[in-house]
Amino acid sequence: NAGVTQTPKFQVLKTGQSMTLQCAQDMNHNSMYWYRQDPGMGLRLIYYSASEGTTDKGEVPNGYNVSRLNKREFSLRLESAAPSQTSVYFCASSEYQPDTQYFGPGTRLTVL
Amino acid sequence: KQEVTQIPAALSVPEGENLVLNCSFTDSAIYNLQWFRQDPGKGLTSLLLIQSSQREQTSGRLNASLDKSSGRSTLYIAASQPGDSATYLCAVLGGSEKLVFGKGTKLTVNP
Numbered sequence: 001n002a003g004v005t006q007t008p009k010f011q012v013l014k015t016g017q018s019m020t021l022q023c024a025q026d027m028n029h030n031s032m033y034w035y036r037q038d039p040g041m042g043l044r045l046i047y048y049s050a051s052e053g054t055t056d057k058g059e060v061p062n063g064y065n066v067s068r069l070n071k072r073e074f075s076l077r078l079e080s081a082a083p084s085q086t087s088v089y090f091c092a093s094s095e096y097q098p099d100t101q102y103f104g105p106g107t108r109l110t111v112l
Numbered sequence: 113k114q115e116v117t118q119i120p121a122a123l124s125v126p127e128g129e130n131l132v133l134n135c136s137f138t139d140s141a142i143y144n145l146q147w148f149r150q151d152p153g154k155g156l157t158s159l160l161l162i163q164s165s166q167r168e169q170t171s172g173r174l175n176a177s178l179d180k181s182s183g184r185s186t187l188y189i190a191a192s193q194p195g196d197s198a199t200y201l202c203a204v205l206g207g208s209e210k211l212v213f214g215k216g217t218k219l220t221v222n223p
Contacts, residue, residue, distance in 0.1 A: 004155075033211075042116075043156075043201070043213040050209075058210060090155060100146065101211060103156040 002026055004104035006091050012110045013081045021076040021107050023091030031094045032074035033101065034058075034066060036087040043090065049074055081111045114139045114206050118214035125192055126222050133187040133217045135202030140180050143209070147176050147187050148201040150216070156201065160187070192221045 007022045025032065034046040035058075045058030049068040063085060065077045074093075078085060088108050092101040115138045125131050135145070144163045148156040160169045160176040162185070168177040175188040189196060199216040206212065 040215065042215040043203075043211075045210050048210065092156075100158050100161050102158065103148075105155045106153075 004091055004093055004102055006089075006104040006107050008107060009105070010108050012112065013078075014112050015082060017081050018077070018079050019081065019109075020078075021089055021091075021109075022073070023075065023104060024073045025091075025093040025102070026072065027093060027095075027102065028071070029093035029095050029102075030071070031096060031099070032068065033092040033094075034064075034074070034076045035090045035092065036060065037090060037106075038087050046076065046089075081109075083111045085109065086111045114142075114204060114212045116202060116204055116212050116214035118200075118202055118217050120217060121215070122218040122220075124220040124222060127192060127194060129192050129221075131189050131192055131219070133189070133200050133202075133219070135185040135187070135214055137183045137185075137204045137212075139206055140183050141207050142180065143205045145176075145178055145185050146203045146205070146211070147174075147185075148203065150199045150201060152198075159200075189219075192219075194221050194223050197221050 004025045030051045033048040035043045037043045047066040049055045052071045067075045088106045090106045091104040094101045117136045146161045147159045162169045162178040173190040178185045199218045201216045203211045203213045
């Protein structure tokens with residue numbers, strides 16, 4: 001039972017490049033989330049998916065898009081990366097909203 | 113807008129000491145409050161979840177309390193150990209159904 005997995009673990013991009021962060025959970029959870037964590041800012045919600053087929057904006061959605069591919073997978077896309085998107089990105093899932101959230105190990109992204 | 117504050121930002125204690133971490137929130141209309149642990153370079157591990165109707169939750173040496181009316185929660189760690197060294201995060205789930213996190217308390221337990 002792997003829980004929540006994220007790929008890649010580390011990534012370096014140049015300004016303007018695009019990339020997709022992948023997240024998968026094997027707990028049959030309905031809700032999934034993407035957060036970013038920055039020093040001095042805490043964790044902030046980017047987007048979430050309350051159930052398969054739905055997505056909603058969180059606190060800091062600008063510059064990101066998401067896709068809930070199926071019940072297991074929730075991806076985060078940066079279309080044109082900017083240095084301000086340098087951060088650690090966490091994916092999480094929960095059985096329902098509101099409920100305990102389980103977090104993945106994170107992706108450390110640097111945009112030069 | 114919900115705001116969550118954790119004090120102190122950092123805490124260093126000798127092994128064996130009992131300690132309390134504090135969390136305060138501005139909007140008392142919450143569904144639940146969670147305490148997480150984060151080790152350096154790692155994800156978050158859920159420690160305790162307190163529903164809005166509950167006053168406290170216990171797991172081993174950890175005890176979390178919730179006073180919704182005053183907008184406060186405490187995490188009590190008994191007989192601290194070096195393995196407890198980590199950053200502890202408090203998060204509240206409110207009417208927006210989104211978790212709002214505090215910035216955390218970095219705990220160091222010295223052998």
